[in-house]
Amino acid sequence: MPTPLPPDWTDRLALDRAHVWHPFTQMQVHETDPPVPVIGGEGCDLLLANGERVLDGISSWWTCLHGHGHPRLVSALERQAAKLDHVMFAGFTHEPALELVARLKPKLPARLTRAFFSDNGSTAVEVALKMAFQAQLQRGEQGRDRFGALRGGYHGDTLGAVGVGELENFMTGLFSPLLLACERLEVPEDPRRDIHPDLAGWPARLDAAREALRAFFHMHGGRLAAFIAEPLIQCAGGMRMWPPELLQELRAQCDAHRVYLILDEVATGFGRTGTFLACEQGGSISESDASGSEAKLRDRWRGVAPDLLCLSKGLTGGTLPLSLTWATDELYGHFWGTPASGRAFLHGHSYTGNATACAVACASLALFDDEPVMANAAALYGAMLAAFTALAAHPAVRQARVLGAIGACRLVDPATGAAHPPEARFGWRLHRRALDHGLLVRPIGDCLYLLPPLSTPPARLAEAAATLLDLLDGMTTRE
Numbered sequence: 001m002p003t004p005l006p007p008d009w010t011d012r013l014a015l016d017r018a019h020v021w022h023p024f025t026q027m028q029v030h031e032t033d034p035p036v037p038v039i040g041g042e043g044c045d046l047l048l049a050n051g052e053r054v055l056d057g058i059s060s061w062w063t064c065l066h067g068h069g070h071p072r073l074v075s076a077l078e079r080q081a082a083k084l085d086h087v088m089f090a091g092f093t094h095e096p097a098l099e100l101v102a103r104l105k106p107k108l109p110a111r112l113t114r115a116f117f118s119d120n121g122s123t124a125v126e127v128a129l130k131m132a133f134q135a136q137l138q139r140g141e142q143g144r145d146r147f148g149a150l151r152g153g154y155h156g157d158t159l160g161a162v163g164v165g166e167l168e169n170f171m172t173g174l175f176s177p178l179l180l181a182c183e184r185l186e187v188p189e190d191p192r193r194d195i196h197p198d199l200a201g202w203p204a205r206l207d208a209a210r211e212a213l214r215a216f217f218h219m220h221g222g223r224l225a226a227f228i229a230e231p232l233i234q235c236a237g238g239m240r241m242w243p244p245e246l247l248q249e250l251r252a253q254c255d256a257h258r259v260y261l262i263l264d265e266v267a268t269g270f271g272r273t274g275t276f277l278a279c280e281q282g283g284s285i286s287e288s289d290a291s292g293s294e295a296k297l298r299d300r301w302r303g304v305a306p307d308l309l310c311l312s313k314g315l316t317g318g319t320l321p322l323s324l325t326w327a328t329d330e331l332y333g334h335f336w337g338t339p340a341s342g343r344a345f346l347h348g349h350s351y352t353g354n355a356t357a358c359a360v361a362c363a364s365l366a367l368f369d370d371e372p373v374m375a376n377a378a379a380l381y382g383a384m385l386a387a388f389t390a391l392a393a394h395p396a397v398r399q400a401r402v403l404g405a406i407g408a409c410r411l412v413d414p415a416t417g418a419a420h421p422p423e424a425r426f427g428w429r430l431h432r433r434a435l436d437h438g439l440l441v442r443p444i445g446d447c448l449y450l451l452p453p454l455s456t457p458p459a460r461l462a463e464a465a466a467t468l469l470d471l472l473d474g475m476t477t478r479e
């Protein structure tokens with residue numbers, strides 16, 4: 001049984017019920033399961049109003065990196081807000097924004113030289129799409145009026161971002177009359193990430209996927225302004241881990257067809273996949289780079305370098321909203337001209353370049369330099385492997401897999417081996433029940449995953465796995 005809430009929450013929840021509209025929620029659900037009041041955050045835990053403490057097993061929508069209320073982030077916020085909270089960023093600049101680009105630049109592929117600021121992952125994507133389209137026009141490539149994207153991707157909720165995403169039964173269908181033209185490419189999941197991999201025929205399947213990718217570009221390449229992908233793992237699409245070899249091939253095909261490559265690292269950036277950026281794991285430098293210009297050769301990036309890179313979520317360590325879209329010199333050059341040339345990128349938001357958020361982002365990046373953040377992420381990988389190996393042994397679990405500090409599996413009805421039907425609301429029930437046992441998880445469809453702050457002690461993951469195993473033992477499809 002959940003611990004009851006203190007009496008003062010009765011009125012507050014009535015206020016919530018009367019006037020608040022929560023995101024991604026059929027609000028009728030809250031008639032029986034009201035939102036859970038949270039009164040604090042401490043390290044990798046959230047403190048609930050009923051006095052319980054829960055492990056933030058999903059980093060509060062994948063934002064929190066160093067734990068909640070990290071003293072260095074809090075003090076950066078306080079200091080900056082007292083000095084300069086915010087100033088419009090058109091025609092003005094400030095120290096925290098400059099420190100942020102100086103700190104981040106060396107951690108990125110060298111070809112990314114220009115940072116455009118906005119406020120969240122969706123707008124970072126929106127900016128990238130608009131930049132790619134305008135740059136194509138301004139470099140004389142007419143008729144590139146559509147985008148390429150992976151099947152099952154998610155890039156945010158603004159209309160542009162929805163247009164290049166594709167989540168089943170989600171917004172893509174509903175809003176289809178309003179969306180950008182987008183051609184979608186299917187990539188296979190990478191069985192090498194599975195705890196119990198089935199590698200039979202894998203090289204042939206990978207070759208076929210590479211061929212399909214080439215055929216896709218042969219057919220659509222001349223019409224695409226850009227291709228957008230979440231490198232290595234499609235997160236909201238159900239933690240679908242896909243092969244780095246195809247990311248390399250994507251880069252090569254984009255080059256061959258003059259299509260800009262947008263990598264959306266909104267969720268994967270900042271150490272989540274075991275490297276600072278997921279695209280670092282794209283393998284060796286692509287052939288097109290190796291045979292390319294001197295500038296490309298200088299850019300001896302270990303992985304796959306995009307033309308546009310979207311960052312948000314972990315950018316401020318999970319404290320404040322902020323995002324960046326990084327572009328190459330080549331792309332930026334197409335916007336250069338006199339004021340009368342009409343080539344400027346006319347886009348911005350009221351809070352673009354918010355000084356307080358930039359200062360917190362600097363403090364978060366400083367932690368990467370001063371503290372063993374990446375070593376902690378590596379330790380989490382080991383703990384994640386152990387946790388999902390334990391989960392994989394449960395009859396209600398299939399396809400347990402791990403990438404860096406992200407672990408995931410499919411939940412099935414052990415009697416049939418099939419996914420629980422949506423009306424059984426198995427994932428939601430598991431979410432609510434886990435909260436009563438000290439754990440915040442929030443399955444996406446049939447995908448149960450753990451993506452905790454990088455600062456989470458590995459032992460807490462073992463506890464989380466034990467909790468989940470207990471809960472799965474006691475749950476059935478229908479109750």
Ligand SMILES: Cc1ncc(COP(=O)(O)O)c(C=O)c1O
Pocket residue numbers: 120121122123125154155156157230235236264265266267268312313
């Ligand atoms: C890969 C990716 N891109 C973009 C977004 C959108 O970010 P935001 O929710 O901050 O708008 C998300 C959000 O989950 C995401 O996972």
